[in-house]
Amino acid sequence: MTPLVEVQALNRVFTSGSMFARRRVSAVQDVSFTIAAGETYGLVGESGSGKSTVARLISRLDTPTSGSIRLDGRDIAGLRGRELTQLRRDVQMVFQDPYSALNPRMSVQELVYEPWRIHGLHSPEQRRTRLIRLLDQVGLPRSAAQRKPVEFSGGQRQRIMIARALALEPRLLIADEPVSALDVSVQAQVLNVFKDLQEQLGLACLFISHDLSVVEFVSDRIGVMYLGELIEEGRPAEIYRAPKTEYTRRLLTAIPRIEAGP
Numbered sequence: 670m671t672p673l674v675e676v677q678a679l680n681r682v683f684t685s686g687s688m689f690a691r692r693r694v695s696a697v698q699d700v701s702f703t704i705a706a707g708e709t710y711g712l713v714g715e716s717g718s719g720k721s722t723v724a725r726l727i728s729r730l731d732t733p734t735s736g737s738i739r740l741d742g743r744d745i746a747g748l749r750g751r752e753l754t755q756l757r758r759d760v761q762m763v764f765q766d767p768y769s770a771l772n773p774r775m776s777v778q779e780l781v782y783e784p785w786r787i788h789g790l791h792s793p794e795q796r797r798t799r800l801i802r803l804l805d806q807v808g809l810p811r812s813a814a815q816r817k818p819v820e821f822s823g824g825q826r827q828r829i830m831i832a833r834a835l836a837l838e839p840r841l842l843i844a845d846e847p848v849s850a851l852d853v854s855v856q857a858q859v860l861n862v863f864k865d866l867q868e869q870l871g872l873a874c875l876f877i878s879h880d881l882s883v884v885e886f887v888s889d890r891i892g893v894m895y896l897g898e899l900i901e902e903g904r905p906a907e908i909y910r911a912p913k914t915e916y917t918r919r920l921l922t923a924i925p926r927i928e929a930g931p
């Protein structure tokens with residue numbers, strides 16, 4: 670079966686500086702992996718290892734230096750016009766910082782309606798019904814609809830971000846450090862939202878974190894990145910039982926593991 674996402678020999682080189690002092694960074698080096706429909710693939714590695722660059726390349730916010738990314742077997746580099754608009758719907762992102770990503774002047778309802786307005790989707794009646802369903806799915810009360818982001822805690826704001834990302838019924842959700850800005854006590858609650866969504870919606874997810882315990886909690890498979898390369902890949906249990914690299918072994922010693930909620 671064709672994987673939903675197929676990343677092949679991906680490279681991204683950044684160059685900066687003047688003609689005399691040129692700086693060249695290989696942010697992503699020969700990275701290949703796949704994500705099946707309904708699968709959560711966790712990408713872990715320390716700051717600067719290239720995780721966010723991979724996310725930006727898959728969502729076509731950036732262009733690879735070489736290599737390919739296929740969604741449903743089609744190379745996303747060639748998409749134009751209506752097909753590119755469809756990609757923008759099919760791949761949604763949730764970022765680390767819900768404080769800056771949500772427009773503080775908009776209510777939760779306006780924030781969730783916005784992608785529908787942009788894409789010209791659904792009648793007013795359908796929007797109301799869908800909004801209620803989304804709030805239920807991410808564990809927010811219906812009364813949240815009329816309130817503004819400032820009235821919510823960090824964890825609740827991240828739930829608003831997730832609801833907004835789900836509004837367009839994406840095929841792939843990319844979550845880039847979605848719990849890193851949250852208190853540890855709140856992290857598990859938001860991670861459980863991701864787990865519930867996987868079970869309810871069968872959503873495919875690229876889940877990025879520098880924290881292996883976070884990635885292990887939500888992922889079916891894990892890829893470890895180091896200095897732009899994917900140095901190890903496997904199921905969480907395999908990686909915990911027998912890490913293949915010294916770097917992964919070091920990540921494993923770092924933090925306590927997250928327990929599932931009640």
Ligand SMILES: Nc1ncnc2c1ncn2[C@@H]1O[C@H](COP(=O)(O)OP(=O)(O)OP(=O)(O)O)[C@@H](O)[C@H]1O
Nearest residue numbers: 683685694696714715716717718719720721722723
């Ligand atoms: N636009 C850019 N121009 C130049 N260098 C960049 C650019 N974007 C990223 N880099 C460099 O590429 C490397 C990988 O960065 P990237 O943000 O992908 O890593 P990361 O693993 O996501 O880290 P973090 O979690 O801190 O964002 C870093 O060395 C970074 O400085």
